[in-house]
Amino acid sequence: MSTWHEYVQQTGKVPEWPYPINYGKMNEIVSDVLVIGGGVAGLQAAINATRLGAKVTVLERGHARRSGSGGAGVDHWHGAVTNPCSKVTPEMYTNACYDSMKGWTGAHVRYIITKESWDTLLECEKMGIQIRDVRDEFKGADFRDEKTKLMFAYDYKNRHVIRVWGWNIKPKLYEEAKRLGVNIQNRMMPTALLTVGGKQGARVVGATAVNTRTGEFNVFRSKATVIATGGSAGRLSYFAPELTASGAMSDINGAGVGQALGWNAGAELLGAEASGHNRLSGLGYAPYSMGGAHNTYHGTPIVDTEGKEVPWKDPFGNALKTYEDRFLPQPGHDFILGEGIGIGLYLPQFRSNELSPDLPERLRKGDFKLPLYADLSRLSEPERRAIFGMMVGNEGKTRVAVYDMMTNAGFDPDKDLFQTPVMPVEGYAHANFWGAGVNTPANMRALGGGSFLTDWDLRSNLEGLYIGAGGNLFGGGCHGESHTTGRFAGKKAALYARTAVEPAVDKAQVEKEREQAYNATRQSKEGNGWKEINGAIARIMRDYCGRFKNETTLNLGLRLLNELKTTEMASAYASNPHELGRLLECHSLISVGELVFKASLARKASHAGMDFIRLDYPEMDPPEWNKLMPIRQVNNKAVTRDVPLDFHLKAPYAATLEENYRKHVVK
Amino acid sequence: MSEKAYMVPNPPTPNKAVEFDENICIGCNKCVEVCPTDVMMPNPEKKKQPIVVYPEECWYCGGCVEECPRPGAIKMLHPTQQRISVNWKRKATGELFRLGMKNPPPPNTRPPSGE
Numbered sequence: 001m002s003t004w005h006e007y008v009q010q011t012g013k014v015p016e017w018p019y020p021i022n023y024g025k026m027n028e029i030v031s032d033v034l035v036i037g038g039g040v041a042g043l044q045a046a047i048n049a050t051r052l053g054a055k056v057t058v059l060e061r062g063h064a065r066r067s068g069s070g071g072a073g074v075d076h077w078h079g080a081v082t083n084p085c086s087k088v089t090p091e092m093y094t095n096a097c098y099d100s101m102k103g104w105t106g107a108h109v110r111y112i113i114t115k116e117s118w119d120t121l122l123e124c125e126k127m128g129i130q131i132r133d134v135r136d137e138f139k140g141a142d143f144r145d146e147k148t149k150l151m152f153a154y155d156y157k158n159r160h161v162i163r164v165w166g167w168n169i170k171p172k173l174y175e176e177a178k179r180l181g182v183n184i185q186n187r188m189m190p191t192a193l194l195t196v197g198g199k200q201g202a203r204v205v206g207a208t209a210v211n212t213r214t215g216e217f218n219v220f221r222s223k224a225t226v227i228a229t230g231g232s233a234g235r236l237s238y239f240a241p242e243l244t245a246s247g248a249m250s251d252i253n254g255a256g257v258g259q260a261l262g263w264n265a266g267a268e269l270l271g272a273e274a275s276g277h278n279r280l281s282g283l284g285y286a287p288y289s290m291g292g293a294h295n296t297y298h299g300t301p302i303v304d305t306e307g308k309e310v311p312w313k314d315p316f317g318n319a320l321k322t323y324e325d326r327f328l329p330q331p332g333h334d335f336i337l338g339e340g341i342g343i344g345l346y347l348p349q350f351r352s353n354e355l356s357p358d359l360p361e362r363l364r365k366g367d368f369k370l371p372l373y374a375d376l377s378r379l380s381e382p383e384r385r386a387i388f389g390m391m392v393g394n395e396g397k398t399r400v401a402v403y404d405m406m407t408n409a410g411f412d413p414d415k416d417l418f419q420t421p422v423m424p425v426e427g428y429a430h431a432n433f434w435g436a437g438v439n440t441p442a443n444m445r446a447l448g449g450g451s452f453l454t455d456w457d458l459r460s461n462l463e464g465l466y467i468g469a470g471g472n473l474f475g476g477g478c479h480g481e482s483h484t485t486g487r488f489a490g491k492k493a494a495l496y497a498r499t500a501v502e503p504a505v506d507k508a509q510v511e512k513e514r515e516q517a518y519n520a521t522r523q524s525k526e527g528n529g530w531k532e533i534n535g536a537i538a539r540i541m542r543d544y545c546g547r548f549k550n551e552t553t554l555n556l557g558l559r560l561l562n563e564l565k566t567t568e569m570a571s572a573y574a575s576n577p578h579e580l581g582r583l584l585e586c587h588s589l590i591s592v593g594e595l596v597f598k599a600s601l602a603r604k605a606s607h608a609g610m611d612f613i614r615l616d617y618p619e620m621d622p623p624e625w626n627k628l629m630p631i632r633q634v635n636n637k638a639v640t641r642d643v644p645l646d647f648h649l650k651a652p653y654a655a656t657l658e659e660n661y662r663k664h665v666v667k
Numbered sequence: 668m669s670e671k672a673y674m675v676p677n678p679p680t681p682n683k684a685v686e687f688d689e690n691i692c693i694g695c696n697k698c699v700e701v702c703p704t705d706v707m708m709p710n711p712e713k714k715k716q717p718i719v720v721y722p723e724e725c726w727y728c729g730g731c732v733e734e735c736p737r738p739g740a741i742k743m744l745h746p747t748q749q750r751i752s753v754n755w756k757r758k759a760t761g762e763l764f765r766l767g768m769k770n771p772p773p774p775n776t777r778p779p780s781g782e
Contacts (some may be wrong), residue, residue, distance in 0.1 A: 001691060002683055003722065007710075008673060008675055009673055015710075018711070063703060063736075065701045065704055066702075066730030071730065122723075135781075137780060232732055245724065245726055245727070246725075251704055253703060253704060285752055289745070385780060391675040392779075393782075397727060401727045401728075401743060405743065407774060409774070410775060412775045414762070415759065417757075417758055645769045
C-alpha cells in the first residue's frame with residue numbers, strides 16, 4: 001500500500017492531518033543575516049555569512065537537505081576559468097557573454113562569477129564533493145588533465161567547464177551549514193519582506209512566513225537579508241503538474257516567490273517583459289530520459305532508424321570530420337562558452353559545435369528517417385562512460401530517475417540505441433530533443449527575466465537586501481553560478497550586518513501579514529481550492545500576455561488579475577497548511593503576473609532578444625529603446641528608470657571590470 | 668463477494684510517483700522529512716510506510732530514494748505517460764525495449780562513475 005486512495009479503500013478511514021496545527025501562533029526568530037531560499041545559492045550564502053561571524057537563519061520552502069533546482073545534483077560546472085588548466089580569463093568569458101547577449105546580461109555579475117567560480121568549487125571539494133578523477137577511471141582521456149585529474153566538458157582545449165560528480169552536492173552543503181550552526185527553518189512559505197515602517201522602498205529588516213505543516217506564523221527579524229530563491233515561476237502561464245512535473249527543471253514550489261517578495265517591497269527588477277517559448281517547459285519529456293546530443297549528452301552521435309548518422313557542423317557551417325572535433329574549438333572559434341549558462345544568444349566564435357542545423361529540412365525530404373536514436377556505442381569508451389556513467393549518473397534529476405532506472409531495466413550504452421522523441425520535424429532543430437518546445441503551445445510562455453538588478457556588491461536598490469541566485473539575478477546563470485553568487489552575496493550581507501543598526505520591525509505590517517495569511521482558512525468550505533485559482537492565473541497570463549501583446553490586452557489582463565484577487569481568490573478555501581502554502585504561492589504568482597504586465601506596458605517597443613512583441617509598437621529593436629528599464633513600486637505604483645547597458649562600468653563605478661571587482665571583493 | 672466500495676475522487680495523475688514495499692519499509696519517514704514538495708505524509712500507524720497524498724506535486728528528483736536507509740523500500744515510478752516514451756533498441760539484434768516492459772532484459776549492473 002502506497003497511496004491515499006489505497007489507504008482509504010483498505011481502512012475505510014480518511015487519515016487525519018499528521019502534524020499539529022497552530023494557525024496564527026507567532027514565533028520570532030532574530031538573526032544578523034536572513035537567507036530566503038535554502039537551495040545551493042542560499043546554503044552558500046548562509047555558510048559564508050556564518051564564516052564571517054554572522055548569526056544566520058535560512059528560510060526554506062521544502063527541506064534544505066535536498067531542495068531547490070540544484071538540489072538533485074550537478075554534472076558540470078561552468079565559468080571555472082581560474083582553474084589551473086583554463087586558457088580563458090574572467091575578462092574573456094564575461095565579454096563573450098556580454099557581447100553575445102548584445103549587452104543584455106549583467107556583466108558585473110558574470111565577472112564576479114568567473115573570478116570566484118573555481119574557488120567556490122574548491123570549497124565544495126573540501127565539503128566532500130568529488131571534482132577530480134581520483135580513482136583514475138578516465139586516465140589518459142582527452143578531456144582529463146593528468147596532473148590535477150580535473151575533467152572538462154564542451155571545449156577540451158580551453159578547459160573552463162569542469163565535469164563534477166555532484167549527485168550529493170546538496171546534502172554535503174546542508175551538512176556543512178548544520179556543522180557551522182546555521183539555523184535552518186524548513187517548510188516556510190514566505191509572505192512578505194519586512195521593511196522599516198512597513199514602507200515600500202525602505203530598508204529590509206526581515207520577512208514573514210507560514211509553516212506549511214503546522215500553519216504557524218514566523219517573524220524573521222534580521223539586519224541583512226539575502227534572497228536566494230530560484231528564478232522560475234513555472235506555474236505562471238501554464239498549470240498542469242499532472243503532465244509537466246516530471247519534465248520540468250524546477251519543482252512545483254517555483255512560484256516566483258523571490259521576485260514577488262522583492263516587487264512588493266519596492267525592489268528593482270529587470271526584463272520581466274522578456275519571455276520565452278521555453279524548451280524546458282515541462283511539456284517535453286523527463287530530462288535526459290530520452291536520446292539527445294546536447295548539454296550532458298553533448299557530442300553523442302545521432303543516427304536515423306536505418307543507422308545513418310546525422311553530421312555535425314561548427315558554428316561557421318563547416319562539417320566536422322571526427323568525433324573529437326565536436327569537443328574542440330574550430331578555426332574561427334575564440335573558445336566555446338558552453339550552454340545552460342543563462343544566456344540565449346551566442347556569437348559564432350563562442351557557440352558550441354552542433355548537429356547540422358538543416359536536420360529538420362533533411363527529415364522532411366526523407367534524407368533521414370524517424371525515429372532518430374542516440375548511439376553512444378560509436379564514441380570511445382572513456383567518452384561514453386563520461387557521458388552516461390559519469391554525467392547522467394550525477395546531473396540533476398538523473399541519478400535515480402535515469403541512470404538507476406534505465407540500467408535496472410537493462411539499458412546498456414555499450415550495446416543499445418537510445419531512442420529520441422518522435423515529434424514534428426522543427427523539434428529537431430536543437431539537439432536538446434527531450435525538452436523540445438515544439439510540443440508546447442505558443443502562448444505558454446516561460447519568464448525570460450524578472451531578475452533583480454544589483455550593484456557590484458550584489459545588493460539590490462533596497463538597503464539590507466542582497467541577491468544570490470541563478471535566474472533570479474540579472475547576470476546570473478545556472479548551478480555553479482548560483483553557488484558563486486550566493487557565496488558572494490552572503491559575505492556582503494554579513495559585512496553589512498556588522499555595522500548595521502539594530503532593525504525594528506513594524507508591528508502593523510506584521511499584523512497585516514498575519515491577518516492576510518490565514519484568510520483562506522477562514523473562508524466557507526465552498527470556496528475554490530488553490531488549483532482552481534492557479535489555473536485561472538495561468539489562463540489570464542496565456543490569453544493577455546502571450547506571444548503578441550498590445551496596450552489594451554495588457555490592461556485587460558491586469559484588470560482580470562485584480563478581479564480574480566478580489567473575488568474567487570479572496571474567497572478561496574484551504575483545508576490544511578499544505579493547501580494554504582500552495583494558495584499563498586498563488587498570491588506570489590499574482591504579484592509576479594502584475595510585474596510582468598506592468599513591465600510589458602512600460603516597454604513601448606518590440607525587442608527581438610526578449611522575444612517581446614508589441615502589436616501596437618511593431619518596430620523591432622528601435623535604437624532609443626536599447627536600454628535597461630528596471631521597474632519598481634513606489635506607493636504601489638509602477639515606476640521605471642532608464643539605465644544604460646554598460647552601467648556597470650559607468651560612474652559611480654570604475655571604468656574596468658577588474659578595478660570594480662577589486663573594490664568590492666571580500667578578501 | 669465484492670469488496671466494499673467508497674465514494675472517492677478519481678485517482679490523481681500520476682497515480683503514485685513513488686511506491687513502497689511494506690515488507691522492507693520500516694516507517695522511519697526519512698523520505699517524508701526531505702521531500703521538497705511534501706508528496707508524502709507519515710502513516711497514522713507508527714513504523715508503517717508513508718502515504719502518498721500529493722503525487723501530482725512530485726518533481727522526480729529522487730531525493731527520497733537516496734535518503735532511504737532500506738534499499739528497495741521506496742521505488743520511484745515515472746508517470747506512465749513518461750515511461751511509455753523511454754525506448755531503446757539493441758544495436759546487434761534490433762530488439763525493442765522500453766521502461767516498464769513485461770519481460771525486461773537482465774539489469775545492467777554497472778554502477779555510475781564514482782561508486
